[in-house]
Amino acid sequence: MSLPCRATYADYLAAEQNSECRHEFIDGVIVGMAGGSDEHNAIASRFATLFGVRVPRGCRSYTPDQRFWIAATARGRYSDGSIIRGKPAHPPHDSQATTNPSVVVEVLSPSSEGDDDGDKRSDFQSLASLQAYGIAAQDARCVKVFRRNERGEWRDEPHVYCDGESFELPTLTRAIAVDEVYDDILDATGRSLLR
Numbered sequence: 001m002s003l004p005c006r007a008t009y010a011d012y013l014a015a016e017q018n019s020e021c022r023h024e025f026i027d028g029v030i031v032g033m034a035g036g037s038d039e040h041n042a043i044a045s046r047f048a049t050l051f052g053v054r055v056p057r058g059c060r061s062y063t064p065d066q067r068f069w070i071a072a073t074a075r076g077r078y079s080d081g082s083i084i085r086g087k088p089a090h091p092p093h094d095s096q097a098t099t100n101p102s103v104v105v106e107v108l109s110p111s112s113e114g115d116d117d118g119d120k121r122s123d124f125q126s127l128a129s130l131q132a133y134g135i136a137a138q139d140a141r142c143v144k145v146f147r148r149n150e151r152g153e154w155r156d157e158p159h160v161y162c163d164g165e166s167f168e169l170p171t172l173t174r175a176i177a178v179d180e181v182y183d184d185i186l187d188a189t190g191r192s193l194l195r
Helices: 009-017 036-050 119-127 177-182
Strands: 023-026 029-032 058-063 069-070 075-078 081-085 102-106 132-136 142-147 159-162
Touching: 009 023, 009 029, 009 075, 023 058, 036 058, 036 081, 036 102, 036 177, 069 119, 075 119, 102 119, 142 177
Parallel strands: 102 132
Antiparallel strands: 023 029, 023 075, 058 081, 069 075, 081 102, 132 142, 142 159
16 A cells, blocks of 8 residues: 555554544554454453453453554554553553553454454564463354463464363463353354354
């Protein structure tokens, strides 16, 4: 895409402050985020609930309204859910963005799948604090989790969890069953129960 001029991060913050919908800041472009489907929103909400009852003292779960600053790529990003251990750290130029999530979760949608499991994943994985990046399908009962190994390096392949399995995420007090994420949202074949 060719633009006459790129926006600055200050332009982005001004636009975001007065906007009714969220935007991300990617390579000087202010990108509007499309609203999610019923399934997408229900799964993201379910993660927020599951995180909320599993975070120990000193950790907090965050909704999709939490903005993150990715210093490595100079991008402003949002996630569908996150956990921060300790106090949120903020960059000097954006007091509402944080830089230190320990867990980030994305719910895939057709319009964002390539980014969520591509550039966005790479952006979040560049944060030193991040220990796990989860990706939940919205049309199958399946969750993928990318984790750092014991040397602090990202594993190339995610662990994949399906019906009947559970997965652990750093900072949480107990595992999450895939069934807990999807029950009453998708049936066993991945078909929506909301339509």
